[in-house]
Amino acid sequence: MFTETIKLALRAITRNLLRSFLTVLGVVIGVAAVIAMVTIGNGTTAQVTSEISKLGTNLLFVRPGQFGPGRASADAKKFSERDVEAIRDQISGLRAVAGVNQSSQTVIFGGESRATTIVGTVGDYLVAQDWTLATGRTFLASEERGGQAVCLIGETVRSKLFGSTPALDQTIRVDNVACEIIGTLSKKGQSGMGSDQDDVVMMPLKVFQRRIGGSQDVSSIMLSAENGVSTSKVQASVELLLRERRKIVAGREDDFSVNDMTQMAATLTGTTTLLTQIVAAVAMISLIVGGIGIMNIMLVSVTERTREIGIRLAIGAVESQVLMQFLVEAVTLSVFGGVVGIVLGLTIAYTAVSLMSVPFVASPSIVLLAFAFSAIIGMVFGYFPARRAAQLNPIEALRHE
Numbered sequence: 267m268f269t270e271t272i273k274l275a276l277r278a279i280t281r282n283l284l285r286s287f288l289t290v291l292g293v294v295i296g297v298a299a300v301i302a303m304v305t306i307g308n309g310t311t312a313q314v315t316s317e318i319s320k321l322g323t324n325l326l327f328v329r330p331g332q333f334g335p336g337r338a339s340a341d342a343k344k345f346s347e348r349d350v351e352a353i354r355d356q357i358s359g360l361r362a363v364a365g366v367n368q369s370s371q372t373v374i375f376g377g378e379s380r381a382t383t384i385v386g387t388v389g390d391y392l393v394a395q396d397w398t399l400a401t402g403r404t405f406l407a408s409e410e411r412g413g414q415a416v417c418l419i420g421e422t423v424r425s426k427l428f429g430s431t432p433a434l435d436q437t438i439r440v441d442n443v444a445c446e447i448i449g450t451l452s453k454k455g456q457s458g459m460g461s462d463q464d465d466v467v468m469m470p471l472k473v474f475q476r477r478i479g480g481s482q483d484v485s486s487i488m489l490s491a492e493n494g495v496s497t498s499k500v501q502a503s504v505e506l507l508l509r510e511r512r513k514i515v516a517g518r519e520d521d522f523s524v525n526d527m528t529q530m531a532a533t534l535t536g537t538t539t540l541l542t543q544i545v546a547a548v549a550m551i552s553l554i555v556g557g558i559g560i561m562n563i564m565l566v567s568v569t570e571r572t573r574e575i576g577i578r579l580a581i582g583a584v585e586s587q588v589l590m591q592f593l594v595e596a597v598t599l600s601v602f603g604g605v606v607g608i609v610l611g612l613t614i615a616y617t618a619v620s621l622m623s624v625p626f627v628a629s630p631s632i633v634l635l636a637f638a639f640s641a642i643i644g645m646v647f648g649y650f651p652a653r654r655a656a657q658l659n660p661i662e663a664l665r666h667e
Contacts (some may be wrong), residue, residue, distance in 0.1 A: 293643065326526050329487075330486075418450065423464070434449070434450065440469070445473075489504065595648070
């Protein structure tokens with residue numbers, strides 16, 4: 267009996283293909299929009315998380331000045347190496363503390379030259395960023411203390427200046443400083459801001475201060491907390507210590523900032539997730555509009571097929587059979603629209619994430635939810651036209667022209 271009802275429903279749907287296509291179009295668009303938006307949003311969230319993780323584990327950045335409207339000027343007093351040592355000695359739970367200075371300089375080797383980022387720092391910088399060496403070694407303690415002109419180069423600098431020639435133990439010129447290469451860094455890729463992290467030359471902080479920066483200032487301090495240590499507690503301890511060292515009295519705003527990457531990551535992922543949910547909710551509205559379209563077309567179909575319904579009722583069909591026939595038609599249309607919408611949504615999402623260079627993170631639960639919602643839409647919005655058809659008076663229906 268149910269099989270026969272499905273056959274009748276399919277026959278009625280294929281009788282007017284253009285109308286059936288226009289009926290399911292709203293459901294197709296709604297399901298596709300939901301799946302595409304959620305998948306793209308999930309990929310964006312995964313990309314943000316991945317980019318932040320590239321910066322290192324449990325990172326905190328300490329910078330002079332406050333940033334943002336209405337905040338203190340960024341032209342605050344720079345840090346000193348004593349500040350770095352105080353943090354290293356007095357703050358517990360840290361696995362790496364590194365003072366960092368940087369500028370853009372031209373690097374020369376033989377007949378090749380390249381403008382790149384020069385970073386003056388210590389070995390802990392690599393520990394904090396979980397950055398390994400491809401070849402060679404990192405700075406020795408004696409090189410950091412004595413300010414010996416040695417350097418580490420990123421993969422981009424190595425490939426542009428040396429090509430297939432081994433870079434280890436070669437000497438490059440950074441501005442007016444002759445620098446011996448003691449190691450090459452492993453490839454790290456682009457940062458979340460789109461900059462090439464491998465386009466870098468690192469040297470001991472003291473060399474940078476004396477030969478390039480021209481001062482003993484430290485522009486920023488990078489901290490990495492040990493696993494299991496709360497970065498928020500480390501942040502509070504660092505802020506308290508620096509307020510004491512910089513003699514900031516109670517009630518005055520800090521003239522420095524401590525940024526916790528864990529909090530930043532949580533904020534960014536929370537923001538992208540919220541935006542994804544908002545867009546998905548808006549897309550769900552188009553599903554409801556598609557359901558209204560199904561109801562509208564089914565009502566038209568009931569009106570057109572009034573005489574057919576009257577004949578069925580006159581020869582013995584009961585109300586429940588007529589109700590079931592029109593309900594199956596509506597559900598079949600919406601389920602077909604749901605299947606096409608799933609395929610279309612995943613295709614759009616895959617194309618979009620490929621163009622955006624973010625991961626393809628499909629959510630099976632969202633796919634199933636969108637499909638189930640499309641079926642429910644068919645049941646709910648198909649019920650009213652089906653009920654109207656089932657309650658027709660057979661005599662009046664047979665008189666209908």
